[in-house]
Amino acid sequence: MSYARQRVLVAARAAGVDAVDTLVTDYEDDEALRADTATTVGLGYDGKLAIHPRQVAIINEAFTPEADRIEWAERVLAAREEADAADRGVFSVDGEMIDAPLVAQAERILDRASAEDSDH
Structure with a gap:
């Protein structure tokens, strides 16, 4: 399975x-x-x-993402903006290498969190 x-x-x-x-x-x-x-x-x-x-x-x-996952996702997307401005495709958040798949994961986490917020 x-x-x-x-x-x-x-x-x-x-x-x-x-x-x-x-x-x-x-x-x-x-x-x-x-x-x-x-x-x-x-x-x-x-x-x-x-x-x-x-x-x-x-x-x-x-x-529904836990608060710590939401905070991680927010840090990732903020760091991505800085990396984009410096023309870097890979960057670090909390000692973790972040690349496109993890950026996509962060975006999904925030999408789920906002969907949960809109349900209330």
């Missing part, structure tokens, strides 16, 4: 479309859903299917 999930994710990114992971059929097993959705988020998917309304809150919670 891991191989298939990774292939779907790569294909979606290559096609420029959102990657949406498959569902957990046992809608009464919240822990299985939490664990599976954590994997989904960790792989970099954009969303996850739900088979029952009770699953939506758990999925939304997993896809």
